[in-house]
Amino acid sequence: MDTGLLLVAAFCGIWQFVSTTDFGYTLSDTLGQPVLVGALLGIITGQIEQGLLIGGSLELMYLGIIYPGGTVPACASSAALVAIPIALRTGLDAHAATVLAVPFGILGSVLWNIKYSINSTFTIRAEKSVEKKDFNAVTRNASVYPMILTFVLTAVPIFLANILAPTLVESMINAIPAWAMHGIEVAGGVLPAIGFALAVYTIGKKEFLPFFVIGYFIVIYFEVATMGVAIFGTCIALLYLFLKNKESEA
Amino acid sequence: MDTGLLLVAAFCGIWQFVSTTDFGYTLSDTLGQPVLVGALLGIITGQIEQGLLIGGSLELMYLGIIYPGGTVPACASSAALVAIPIALRTGLDAHAATVLAVPFGILGSVLWNIKYSINSTFTIRAEKSVEKKDFNAVTRNASVYPMILTFVLTAVPIFLANILAPTLVESMINAIPAWAMHGIEVAGGVLPAIGFALAVYTIGKKEFLPFFVIGYFIVIYFEVATMGVAIFGTCIALLYLFLKNKESEA
Amino acid sequence: MDTGLLLVAAFCGIWQFVSTTDFGYTLSDTLGQPVLVGALLGIITGQIEQGLLIGGSLELMYLGIIYPGGTVPACASSAALVAIPIALRTGLDAHAATVLAVPFGILGSVLWNIKYSINSTFTIRAEKSVEKKDFNAVTRNASVYPMILTFVLTAVPIFLANILAPTLVESMINAIPAWAMHGIEVAGGVLPAIGFALAVYTIGKKEFLPFFVIGYFIVIYFEVATMGVAIFGTCIALLYLFLKNKESEA
Amino acid sequence: MAENTNERKITNKDIFQAYNKWYWLCEVSHCYDRLQSLSFCASQQNALRKLYPNDDDYQEALQRHLQFFNTEGTIGSVIHGITLSLEEEKSMNPDDISGEMIIALKTGLMGPIAGIGDTLIWGTLKPICLALATTMALSNNLIGAFFVLLFPLAGYFIGLYMCKLGYSLGRNAIGKLIQSGLMNRIIDACSILGLMMMGALSASYVSLTTTAGFKLENSDPILLQNILDGIMPGLLPFALIAGIYFYMKKKGTKYGGILLGIIIASIVLAFFDIV
Amino acid sequence: MAENTNERKITNKDIFQAYNKWYWLCEVSHCYDRLQSLSFCASQQNALRKLYPNDDDYQEALQRHLQFFNTEGTIGSVIHGITLSLEEEKSMNPDDISGEMIIALKTGLMGPIAGIGDTLIWGTLKPICLALATTMALSNNLIGAFFVLLFPLAGYFIGLYMCKLGYSLGRNAIGKLIQSGLMNRIIDACSILGLMMMGALSASYVSLTTTAGFKLENSDPILLQNILDGIMPGLLPFALIAGIYFYMKKKGTKYGGILLGIIIASIVLAFFDIV
Amino acid sequence: MAENTNERKITNKDIFQAYNKWYWLCEVSHCYDRLQSLSFCASQQNALRKLYPNDDDYQEALQRHLQFFNTEGTIGSVIHGITLSLEEEKSMNPDDISGEMIIALKTGLMGPIAGIGDTLIWGTLKPICLALATTMALSNNLIGAFFVLLFPLAGYFIGLYMCKLGYSLGRNAIGKLIQSGLMNRIIDACSILGLMMMGALSASYVSLTTTAGFKLENSDPILLQNILDGIMPGLLPFALIAGIYFYMKKKGTKYGGILLGIIIASIVLAFFDIV
């Protein structure tokens, strides 16, 4: 086993810990986003162009996912930190890498489930300590312990996956017939739909659903960038708010 | 007189009956739409490409017409079932065929007026039968009798027009000076306006008229397809409905 | 001094009077608009193409200015009637001419301030005359006197500027370093912003500000002409009015 | 509802039959003075026979439904459903429900529902299907032309759904619907959609340009159309439609006259080389 | 209304005359402390002379209309029409209508109407006409430049219409209009249109880009403008306008200062090669 | 407010500290049954110690904040601010404010604010930043990829602002806010924005086309995708999302199952050469 592989695997393990420990509410998750992971691994391996390309492509699949109430539909960092290094190493193209990432993203969300289950014990421990007037235990249970748990739960498997996967994956990829590969590729383009449907399901009051359709077809018919829709959407939302406020004052 | 002409004329007569007898509420009218007639006559005469082209061009003039309260501003099938076969036979181009169709569309609407007038007798007959407890007469008067009337009223003239018109039309067309031909052509482009104005007049509450202007200029400025406007229009209509419902609940 | 220069200067002086005397509420201001001035000077000097180009470019800087409550942020005609003749004479290009115009537009607005201040005396005189039952003095004070004042105040300086400025300006322009010239040019593109911000400040109720943003980004994202926005804006405004009226009736 | 089901006489098959008679015959006997009264009556006949075994009652029922009736047939079949449910109830409790009540409900609903249906079905669904098929046909796609059949197909099933809905809702629901103002709001919403569609269709399918122009000395010829396009594209067709609309507002909807006027005007303008 | 027509002293010609004096002189004598009071008075003079043959009454009337007045002249001429109708009524029933009432009505209307007029006439109609003419002029079309005259032409006739309207509506209609809240809704609607127009004009006519950028080793130079365009096109001009707007909100509308600031800033930024 | 400032025990530093503990630990100890209760408690700890020198009171306060809690952390930190102000008040007037009241307020706010925050912060701000960075990265701009950090940066400061705001508003303001219905209107507005964003993101990032088609004799092969595009572009992805949405409505949000279903379906469809 070459040191390059080890080094990258170590980085990926640690980085997976960093981006799943949730240390820093909006920060932790962001650090594990495929586009950033792609850039970092690109720098580390000296394959910046490839890293950006694969990371960016992968990002498209995960950028719309939201986690209401602690549901993690798919783990972007698990996908990124396994699929990108393998792709960089084996020279997979961006499309195939996206396909490869899918199962790891799903496996990653399983780790979250485990973490959220075990974490319960720390809350219970904190509660008991407070009962015993051992007040300092609160912060300890809220930080150090769950972080250690996360390290074991996430860093280790990603490290191992990085070491074991390449050969496995390579032979697997060779074994998959072209049509199935294409099928998985199609699935890659379709999967973000789940995230969006979920978000609509979560956010969406029935009476506002037409705004989803409007947003969708503005992009389809006018080829406006997402930011444009965000601007117009903000204006419409503000107008709704202001005019309703005005009405309720009268 | 060649058999080809006779055959086509027979088809046109029967088809005119089919599409003006109103047997099948949304079906009958559709069967007489120029685009479909063009396709069918194209198949029959083996000139599919020409048939589609002429039928489609003609359709543009009639596709916006609605018939509120039994007003038939112009009869698309009369126009199609005379103008298209003539055009296919004499090799008229799509533009000239559209021009040619105009008067037949208008004459056709006269037939509707006659039909609607005579139909009164059947309702009266049905009423009298019910008085005499001859209950079965209702359906008979509601179906067979008016259909026979329609056949005589519409199939026959269209059949004759198909047989007599070609020579007449050809010499007429040769007689019309170029500028007048152009004028009729211009009229062809303008005539759909009546249908739309009528529809606006019928549908349109004053306070919603700006939506007509919006629909118009969305297409003008953004070159969006009609379907796009239908989508956005549906969204806006639903939002109006939902938000007004919400208000009235509060 | 050549007669051509004198003639143009005389025209400019008189025209400045015409367009700042406010004789004709919507007319006077319009006559001094750079685009028209450019056309007229183009005809006079026989340089129609250049005149249109420079006048039009200059117009872009002034076409959005409104004068609520008698505030004149910048005087378009002063700018036009000095900068355009100089540019036509010295062969300045449209960009540089716009730059050149800026200070004259500002100086021009100073003249307005003076005029509005001195005009007070006429109102007072009219008041006194009415007290003395000299009723005819009203119209005189409302027309002839302030017009004479305007003539002296505006025609004379513009005439002089036209005679003196060319040589001065030429040497000035030569003296200005390229980077500063570029800076003034940039300022030229930015200055209309003040007029628009002022208009928004004047018109704009807080709750409707999003409509400014919408108007802005419709043009940015869809590249619609101003007229298009005017059409859609009118529709939206009417819908607001109609629907609010309907609500208040219910 | 629940306590009545055991007494139900109208079966799903009856509803299906009534709807079909309506769908196929609806406009066949349309006439100027009574419009759809005959077809309405015919469509209810079988069910009425079942409800009123007594010939006199049956006769009365038929006469009731020969009264003036007119609505849009697709959305309007909701009225047939409601009528069936009312007649069923009347046949069981003749004193609770009078014939006048049924007529009143029918005539009360037919107007607003005609507005909704004409807008949605004929003003929106139909032109969309036709435009779709036409676009395809014009690009030489034979199958495309047959896409017009989407319209009758959809129409048939929407109507069927409405008829069933009407029966299951019955008169109470509908009464509430009207009282709550919901009906008005639905009509308004349809009006919005319909007007936008008519605007879009107008922009797509009305064409008018002018060839007028003039030439100054030493200049390129100036075309009026270019100036109009500079003001706003699509100005002439828009002005034309607005003109026709306001003419109709003032003088009524004389289709024939307007049509003739336009053809004559076109030819005259063509003669002077203006269009 | 009907019963008064036989007593009417003000003829259509009087209204036309009053409007013309107003249209032509409106702003000629504009001054900082009284604005349009003199021109308002002058415009009413002839009619007032006719209504008040008695010199004292006439004098009082003139004094009444020399009070502070300012509005947008086009839409605002509706006030002149109303005033004429009020003065006519006062001249007939002096006790029913007091001079104060007339003044109150004038000053009550002038503010909101100024808002409407500035938005519609100067903020919308004018820039549209100018933009049209400018576009044509810039494509070397001489006739096009004269299209600016559309604005005064339209303005003149809109004003005339408003003046006549004001006279025929009289004070009652206007009173109701204000009470009903309609005026506020009209202002709101104008505000919507005006703001959209200002947004569109800003996007079309304010231009600002940065030339700033930096270069990393082994990479193409990175231009700040490209990044900004990636975020959203038109960001800088938008930020600039927003900045000026909020500055005005805080410090008042110091046009001169802001202008100077921008020029200086532009030159400085140009020096550092940032714009 | 004013009379209390001299008695204030909570300093700005305390608020800052509390917020930071929250920001950094918020989700670290997240668990299925209690979610953010532990981190909420931890974040308030230092301030509570200061407010309740007595160990029993302190213990009670900690227990109070170990109750179930879950919200969106950024906007939600307004609740931390409010809680601090309430605890401060309680520590001074223990009888005025009960512990239950504080718990009730927290749990009352956490739901609606989670909705607002999830929409604005995670559903709008995050994908915008990510899309920006991704677009840049895909055009081979290394710096661009690091633009993702805009999101945590903005998030951190928005949260800080919300926390301070909550403290200074206190419970009264919030109470009014909820009563007035403002909260509901804010949620509605967020819903509008969020849904439009999801629509736009769906259109940009979900891709699905079919390769199905058939060939008639003597004609070019007809591709289903062309027909679909003729009807409306983007139809398939839209139908897919709508399908998933309605599936979730009926059967609940089984992410895993749907995901598996889609992958299997994709492979099967690929086998039959349909996608």
Ligand SMILES: OC[C@H]1O[C@H](O)[C@@H](O)[C@@H](O)[C@@H]1O
């Ligand atoms: O839904 C509210 C909230 O729930 C959980 O705590 C997490 O998933 C957060 O990301 C989310 O904002």
Ligand SMILES: OC[C@H]1O[C@H](O)[C@@H](O)[C@@H](O)[C@@H]1O
């Ligand atoms: O307007 C209602 C209705 O009236 C008539 O019955 C026909 O023209 C129908 O097509 C129409 O829907």
Ligand SMILES: OC[C@H]1O[C@H](O)[C@@H](O)[C@@H](O)[C@@H]1O
């Ligand atoms: O603001 C109302 C009004 O004020 C002044 O009289 C002038 O500036 C007018 O142009 C303006 O319309």
